Amino acid sequence: MKKTLLSLALLCSGIFANAQKxxxxxxxxxxDQMVSKHIYGHFSEHLGRCIYDGFWVDENSTIPNKGRIRLDVVAALKKIKVPNLRWPGGCFADEYHWRDGIGPRNQRPKMVNTNWGGVVEDNSFGTHEFLDLCKMLDCEPYIAGNVGSGTVEEMAKWVEYLNFDGVSPMTAIRKQNGMEKPWKVTFWGVGNESWGCGGNMTADYYSDLYRRYATYARDYAGAPLKRIASGANAEDYKWTETCMKNIGAGRMWGLTLHYYTLPTGKWDAKGSATKFDEEQYFNTMKNCLRMEEIVTKHSEIMDKYDPKKKVALIVDEWGIWTDVEPGTNPGFLYQQNSLRDALIAGTTLNIFNNHSDRVRMANLAQTINVLQALILTEKDKMLLTPTYHVFDLYKAHMDAKYxxxxxxxxxxxxxxxxxxxxxxxxxxxxxxxxxxxxxxxxxxxxxxxxxxxxxxxxxxxxxxxxxxxxxxxxxxxxxxxxxxxxxxxxxxxxxxxxxxxxxxxxxxxxxxx
CATH class of the missing domain: 2.60.40.1180 (Golgi alpha-mannosidase II)
Known part of the structure; x- marks a missing residue:
């Protein structure tokens, strides 16, 4: 009898231990705190099938398009009210020379995309095409300028080409290419991952370089630039400290942060997008939740130098990064998108909302066919991923009071x-x-x-x-x-x-x- 009672007690204690309180x-x-709509931004790089075979279709394609921009993709992104789109990279930004992507397409030079698969980039999708896309999406463009392999003059002239409404060599070329009035692009990144693929710089060297580039990226009438400095990789708090100290709050609108959720925590074997057990799921979500600590600590450093929170913390690359789908080009970063990824998206966006006093912009990586994509395409077919549906739910928070x-x-x-x-x-x-x-x-x-x-x-x-x-x-x-x-x-x-x-x-x- 005692043994029976003991067994019953143990059983009951187990039930109560597992009961949800x-x-x-x-x-x-x-x-007064607002949740900026720009937290819900996206990122489209010249990588794999994001631009080509994603947004951009072949010249003779039968897929419904306008000027080669795929219309079903545009409609899907308009539904979730995409507020901004970051382009052309990523690592690609620091090898991209903007003048290769303007003018008649049949005269544009081809290049090798050395970062992503070694494929030929034909530059058919360039500045005008990107800004046409943003107009169709009714979103703000966010351009990442080339600091790694470019020059101060090159960036300065790109800003002039985009934003100046006067007489100059750049405006003459813009008009010759069919755009009479400037676009007035305000979000402007000064380099990308300058600690890594953007030049392998030290924080001190980049800070000085930023000040130089930002000086010559001019404010033109009606288009004051929101200059964005290339910030830290994940937990590199020293990078943030150096940029805040050396650049100063008055010289930048925002400072970036990149953090990716790796299921295994290992870059050389990240884990499958679709084949995982509960233990790997648990570890993935544990790694996802690190975003809370990372954002908090970077924000605390920024508070030391910018107590009025004038400088935005911009998490312009985030999401889950898994091994590519078997049989696909490893340089194209194509991965499927599961319910797990939707839980990552919802969790991360909740973290950003709760830090919206400092986090005022973010960009999921990436929009189509790359990493934690919103949309996957296969010829004329298109599907919306679980992550897309989270953004559809969360659009209610855009520009609302926290x-x-x-x-x-x-x-x-x-x-x-x-x-x-x-x-x-x-x-x-x-x-x-x-x-x-x-x-x-x-x-x-x-x-x-x-x-x-x-x-x-x-x-x-x-x-x-x-x-x-x-x-x-x-x-x-x-x-x-x-x-x-x-x-x-x-x-x-x-x-x-x-x-x-x-x-x-x-x-x-x-x-x-």
């Missing part, structure tokens, strides 16, 4: 390891509607939430959810809608409290009105 959240009214949240996350445990299972961000838009984005990283257990909204007034709650049966689930060209957003019915009003049953491995966005 209710988590309480409190959401405070908005202050709402502070306080909560303690339950743990997601695997063996003797644990990470926070829950991450959240919230905002209030110009109509007064409240949006709460919730991510449950735990693949087994739901989370019960009781949310106190305090002084915030609301009457109704609706929601959408992104989830699937398996973390490895993907959308394919034969099953393009396997992972997509659906109506969420797991939230209800109880007095002025919000009660939510958040399913395992899910992204949910609620709207309170």
């Amino acid at each position: 209710e988590t309480s959240l409190s959401i405070k009214p908005a202050g 709402l502070p949240i306080n909560f303690t996350s339950p743990d997601y445990t695997l063996g003797d390891k644990k990470i926070p299972a829950l991450n959240v961000s919230a905002s209030q838009d110009s109509t007064g509607a409240i949006h709460i984005s919730l991510v449950n990283l735990d693949p087994k257990n739901k989370i019960s939430l009781n949310t106190d909204l305090g002084e915030l007034k609301w009457k109704t709650v609706t929601g959408q959810i992104l989830t699937s049966a398996n973390l490895t689930d993907v959308n394919t060209f034969t099953a393009a809608n396997k992972v997509q957003n659906a109506k969420f019915n797991g939230a209800k009003k109880s007095g002025n409290s919000l009660k939510v049953e958040l399913p395992a491995q899910s992204v949910v966005v609620l709207e309170l009105k």
